[in-house]
Amino acid sequence: MSLIIITIIISNCSSFLQIPVTEAELLGAPLFTGATLDTAWSRRCDDLARAIQRLTSIGAQDALILLRASFSRVQYLLRYSPSVDNSALQRFDELLRSAVGRITISALSDIQWFQASLPIKLGGLGVRRVTSLAIPAYLASAASTLTLQDHILALCPSANDASFEDYLSRWSSSFGAPAVPWPSKQSVCDRPGLQADCARVEASVADATQKARYLASMAPHSGDWLLALPITMCGLRLDDEAVRVAVGARLGLSLCVPHRCNCGAEVDAEARHATVCKKAPGRMARHQALNDVVCRAFISTGIPASKEPAGLCTRDGKRPDGLSLIPWQNGKPLAWDVTVGATLAELYVEAAARESGAVAEQAEQRKVEKYRDAFRNYCFQPIAVENLGAMNSSAVDFINTLGRRISSVSEEDK
Numbered sequence: 577m578s579l580i581i582i583t584i585i586i587s588n589c590s591s592f593l594q595i596p597v598t599e600a601e602l603l604g605a606p607l608f609t610g611a612t613l614d615t616a617w618s619r620r621c622d623d624l625a626r627a628i629q630r631l632t633s634i635g636a637q638d639a640l641i642l643l644r645a646s647f648s649r650v651q652y653l654l655r656y657s658p659s660v661d662n663s664a665l666q667r668f669d670e671l672l673r674s675a676v677g678r679i680t681i682s683a684l685s686d687i688q689w690f691q692a693s694l695p696i697k698l699g700g701l702g703v704r705r706v707t708s709l710a711i712p713a714y715l716a717s718a719a720s721t722l723t724l725q726d727h728i729l730a731l732c733p734s735a736n737d738a739s740f741e742d743y744l745s746r747w748s749s750s751f752g753a754p755a756v757p758w759p760s761k762q763s764v765c766d767r768p769g770l771q772a773d774c775a776r777v778e779a780s781v782a783d784a785t786q787k788a789r790y791l792a793s794m795a796p797h798s799g800d801w802l803l804a805l806p807i808t809m810c811g812l813r814l815d816d817e818a819v820r821v822a823v824g825a826r827l828g829l830s831l832c833v834p835h836r837c838n839c840g841a842e843v844d845a846e847a848r849h850a851t852v853c854k855k856a857p858g859r860m861a862r863h864q865a866l867n868d869v870v871c872r873a874f875i876s877t878g879i880p881a882s883k884e885p886a887g888l889c890t891r892d893g894k895r896p897d898g899l900s901l902i903p904w905q906n907g908k909p910l911a912w913d914v915t916v917g918a919t920l921a922e923l924y925v926e927a928a929a930r931e932s933g934a935v936a937e938q939a940e941q942r943k944v945e946k947y948r949d950a951f952r953n954y955c956f957q958p959i960a961v962e963n964l965g966a967m968n969s970s971a972v973d974f975i976n977t978l979g980r981r982i983s984s985v986s987e988e989d990k
Contacts, residue, residue, distance in 0.1 A: 605656035609739075613657055617664035620650050621671060628675045636819035637806045639679045643672070644702050654706060654713035655762075658739035660746075669693075669705045676703055680823045687780045688827045690773065691790075696802050698774055699793035701823065708773065711743045712765035720760035785848075785920055786828060788928035789964065792919050793826050795932040796972065798965025811869075821847075825964060851918035851963050859916075866914045867897045870959065870978075874900055877981040885911075896947065899954070910955040912974075913947065915939050919964040933966040940968040 598610035606613040627646060631639040650668065653659055673689045676682075684692060693708070694700025718725075718740045725737070748754060751768035759765055781787045792798055801822060806813040814822070824831045830845040843849045850856055867883060874881035885899040896911040904910035917935040919928045927934040943958035960968040967975075 602656070605652060607657070609658055609661070613659065613662060614664065616653060616657070617659065617662050617668070620653065621664055621667050623649065624668060624671045624675075628671065628678065631675065632678055635806065635813070636679050636816040637814045640676075640701065640703075640802065640819065641806070643675055643679070647704060647706075650706055651713065654710055655717035656714075658714060658743075659706075660710040660714065660743060665707045665710060669707055672703055672705070676701065676823075680820050680829075682820070682824060682827075682829045684827070684829070687777060688829060691777045691793075691827055692823075694770065694773060694777070696799040697794070698770060699777070699790060699799075699826070701826075702799075702802060708769055709766065711747055712769060713762055715740065715743055715747060715758070716760055716762035716765045719758040719765075722758075784925050784929035788919055788925050789825070789828055791932040792928065792962060792964035792966050795962075795964075795966035797967060798962075799826075801965075848918075848920050852921045863914060863916060866916070866959070866961065870912060870914065871898050873975075873978045873982065874898075876985065877978060878985050879904070879981075894946075896951075896956075905955050908953065908955045910957055911947070911951055912957045912959055913943050914959045914961070915943060917960060917962050919962045919966070928962075933962070933968065935962050936960040936966050936968040936971075940970065 598608045599612045600607045601612065606616055631642060659665060673684060676692055677684055691699060692701045693703055693705040696702040718737060778790065781790055804812045821831060828846065831847040832843065832845060834845050835843050837843050837849055837853055839853055839855045841849050871881050871883050880901040881898055882901060883898045884895050896913040898912050900910045902909065917924060917939045919935050924935045927938065939960035940958045947956055957974050958968065959971040
């Protein structure tokens, strides 16, 4: 019986395919550097190049979302294959840069691409560079499986992961001694590198305008439009020109050819004058759109509301943008007023360069002073939004409250 079993085992083993160790893969991820890993990265680059050709045939907002989502195809390789020194990583990053440029019809400088590759909450577009993630991704993956590796290699206690030791040494030389035990979360390993990248972008800032723009890009919620799904029925779809301008304003790209405005003012390549021009045709439409959003949010909570209520005005005859028709808090209805400030306007740019959201906070104070005496019997909420995305802090709290009430009424998670 034993002879039969041995014969069967030998027969089955003889059919196994023998390959060199350097060509070994585990669940599709090469385990060592060499031709197999080179081929894997070459395929990822070819896939991305082919995808870029197709992304240009769809809307810019959809294309940006898909470009960020496509990163998951290489995250697996970064975490489980020693890819740090592979030359294809640089090619992959160059393809990402060209993709952003083609989607937004822009030419990114080196520092603009550097900012674009930062996470959205740090002022970027969330299109991460694989060269910056290769070491943190591999170290986090290796650290999270150290216990399992020890069990598997119990018979070979002297075996070491040479790639792990090498990458850990490189990381330590740049950011200091690691924590003990080594963190297994990629975000923790990535954080020092992101801080260094942010410092590099900030060091490139040459004047107050650039400083104000960069701070505004990192303001809470200023990049939420990049995360919104392009659902037309919900009013969340942006046209290609809106995406181009939004990305350009965030990164400081050239938006137009310098020219003279109809009002007589000079317009620079970044089109900053467009945000303050009294003759700009879209100013009132954008203001009304913001006001409509707030009014619809009230109605969604089950609270009837009226825009520009008659009979409720200041001494100069100006009315707030809206009023709830039933009490909001402490037996008082709520009146709100929407205003939009230009972050880079000459009057505000110095304050915006000192603190993110300063323009919105100043606008809030002006609204409070304006309506202080007229609305003593009402709750009053100013909603100040900067054209680069920052909002006054009380408006953020107010919108969060509206969201919770909508969630409660609809019985859906926020």
